Amino acid sequence: MDLEKFDMKPWRIGIAILIVLAIVGIVAFALTWRSEIPAVAEDAQPDVERTLASKGYALAQLGNCASCHTAKDGKPYAGGLAMPTPFGTIYSTNITSDRDTGIGTWSEEAFARAMRKGIDREGGHLYPAFPYNHFTKASDDDIHALYTFLRSVPAVRNDVSSNDLTFPFNIRPLIAGWNFLFLDTDQLEPVSDQSEQWNRGRYLVEGLTHCGACHTPRNIMGAEKSSEKYQGAMIDNWYAPPLSGDAARNWQADQLDNYLATGFNQDHGAAAGPMAETAVNLSQAPPSDVEAIAVYIASLNDGKGQRLTPIDNQDIDVSASAHDLWVGSCAKCHESTAEVGPSKALPLSFSGAVRQSSPANAVRTIVNGIDAYRDMGGAYMPGFADILSNDEVAELAQYIRRRYSNEAEWSELEDVISTARSSAKGKE
Ligand code: HEC
Numbered sequence: 001m002d003l004e005k006f007d008m009k010p011w012r013i014g015i016a017i018l019i020v021l022a023i024v025g026i027v028a029f030a031l032t033w034r035s036e037i038p039a040v041a042e043d044a045q046p047d048v049e050r051t052l053a054s055k056g057y058a059l060a061q062l063g064n065c066a067s068c069h070t071a072k073d074g075k076p077y078a079g080g081l082a083m084p085t086p087f088g089t090i091y092s093t094n095i096t097s098d099r100d101t102g103i104g105t106w107s108e109e110a111f112a113r114a115m116r117k118g119i120d121r122e123g124g125h126l127y128p129a130f131p132y133n134h135f136t137k138a139s140d141d142d143i144h145a146l147y148t149f150l151r152s153v154p155a156v157r158n159d160v161s162s163n164d165l166t167f168p169f170n171i172r173p174l175i176a177g178w179n180f181l182f183l184d185t186d187q188l189e190p191v192s193d194q195s196e197q198w199n200r201g202r203y204l205v206e207g208l209t210h211c212g213a214c215h216t217p218r219n220i221m222g223a224e225k226s227s228e229k230y231q232g233a234m235i236d237n238w239y240a241p242p243l244s245g246d247a248a249r250n251w252q253a254d255q256l257d258n259y260l261a262t263g264f265n266q267d268h269g270a271a272a273g274p275m276a277e278t279a280v281n282l283s284q285a286p287p288s289d290v291e292a293i294a295v296y297i298a299s300l301n302d303g304k305g306q307r308l309t310p311i312d313n314q315d316i317d318v319s320a321s322a323h324d325l326w327v328g329s330c331a332k333c334h335e336s337t338a339e340v341g342p343s344k345a346l347p348l349s350f351s352g353a354v355r356q357s358s359p360a361n362a363v364r365t366i367v368n369g370i371d372a373y374r375d376m377g378g379a380y381m382p383g384f385a386d387i388l389s390n391d392e393v394a395e396l397a398q399y400i401r402r403r404y405s406n407e408a409e410w411s412e413l414e415d416v417i418s419t420a421r422s423s424a425k426g427k428e
């Protein structure tokens with residue numbers, strides 16, 4: 001969230017938000033009051049149909065459900081992952097079929113209401129850290145399949161910590177105000193002059209795969225700005241680059257398909273950080289759906305798909321120490337003469353991270369490495385957190401910036417490096 005733009009102190013923003021949300025919240029809460037949906041009796045749940053459950057599994061992969069609903073080293077879907085937000089920490093819930101700590105007592109009606117309106121079985125409002133503003137676009141059939149799949153997930157007893165949010169954000173009914181202002185529950189109408197594949201891609205991207213949750217910048221109330229859809233945003237101290245307009249022109253549909261389905265593309269490199277998780281999930285989704293997503297995303301730029309011009313300013317004047325660090329730690333992978341080495345490192349001549357105005361992704365990649373694809377035999381880069389000092393990371397970052405881009409040196413590297421280091425620790 002870019003507070004600077006508003007030239008306001010954070011506490012004033014807090015009060016402004018409080019007032020707006022309180023007024024809208026009271027009105028909206030009164031208008032949208034939702035009652036509790038009765039618990040389903042244990043023996044009243046119908047048997048799980050296997051084919052439907054496997055369709056639901058594929059949809060859950062498309063929707064990253066397990067990524068958010070699984071804590072580090074926790075059981076799948078049992079919740080408890082801490083999600084830091086500007087307003088405090090939110091914990092994902094247990095969505096296994098456990099009757100006490102999960103959603104085992106939820107009827108399909110209750111589940112559908114949560115997905116569409118962000119309201120839990122008891123009638124309480126859920127925080128939009130749960131991307132129901134996208135899931136609301138899912139069809140009845142898809143919600144039915146997801147519900148069936150979740151009921152097939154073994155029940156895990158896991159009492160999740162309650163959220164730790166600052167006042168006034170800890171008052172759930174205020175979310176009614178947020179929903180009133182920002183939640184659009186209309187279903188998408190197919191666009192008739194576009195292909196079926198494009199429409200399928202749009203349905204998934206706007207809905208279950210919630211690409212905009214990371215790639216669209218948010219306003220001060222944490223809602224995606226509809227006027228800046230897919231124009232790039234910071235997420236968990238990573239930069240999710242623009243997926244539309246000129247900045248994304250160098251992505252063709254086939255490259256996108258390859259990058260999304262495998263986490264790697266020869267012309268662009270590997271997906272790292274939160275995007276790696278998305279790509280790993282998409283690798284388990286139906287290939288035809290990933291292709292449809294690629295076709296739709298490619299249509300968000302002018303569709304001409306220009307190739308990036310490689311940049312390699314080999315004769316830059318750099319300190320001997322920066323050059324030594326590069327040769328000692330990086331060159332053996334990134335300058336290998338093999339077209340694509342065993343760990344699939346590319347020359348940084350094509351690197352998007354090196355050209356971006358924010359050093360976040362380059363620094364995070366150097367500090368944290370890329371290890372999401374180990375089980376898939378994909379791209380791997382070791383993290384250098386324990387090997388390089390902050391000064392060395394900074395020196396290397398400026399080295400690759402000067403050598404592989406024509407942009408100005410990065411500023412504020414110190415902050416970005418220490419953030420990357422502490423985020424890396426948080427994941428251990
Ligand atoms: C970006 C993270 C994220 C993703 C992706 C996500 N969820 Fe959640 N979900 C949450 C959080 C956080 C909550 C709890 C919100 C709160 O406390 O108000 C939640 C709550 C829920 C709830 C309400 C449960 C309860 O006990 O109140 C359901 C149901 C749910 N999610 C289902 C899903 C499904 C199905 C998917 C995939 C299609 C999914 N979620 C994907 C973060 C996520």
Ligand code: HEC
Binds near residue numbers: 215243278297
């Ligand atoms: C959880 C957050 C998150 C979600 C959800 C997400 N992305 Fe990303 N995405 C990122 C981040 C962060 C990066 C930068 C990672 C990197 O450069 O390695 C990225 C990078 C990308 C890139 C490379 C862009 C470039 O210019 O280098 C593409 C393409 C992309 N995402 C497409 C998608 C699509 C399509 C979806 C939905 C199916 C999606 N993303 C969902 C966070 C996300």
Ligand code: HEC
Binds near residue numbers: 348362
């Ligand atoms: C064991 C091989 C290996 C080593 C050593 C290595 N890398 Fe990487 N690096 C990779 C792989 C694989 C990728 C992902 C594919 C790609 O983008 O080239 C990657 C990606 C990157 C990226 C992201 C490119 C982008 O645009 O997303 C940067 C920046 C980077 N490396 C910098 C470095 C630096 C600086 C060093 C030395 C400190 C280094 N790497 C050492 C293998 C390596």
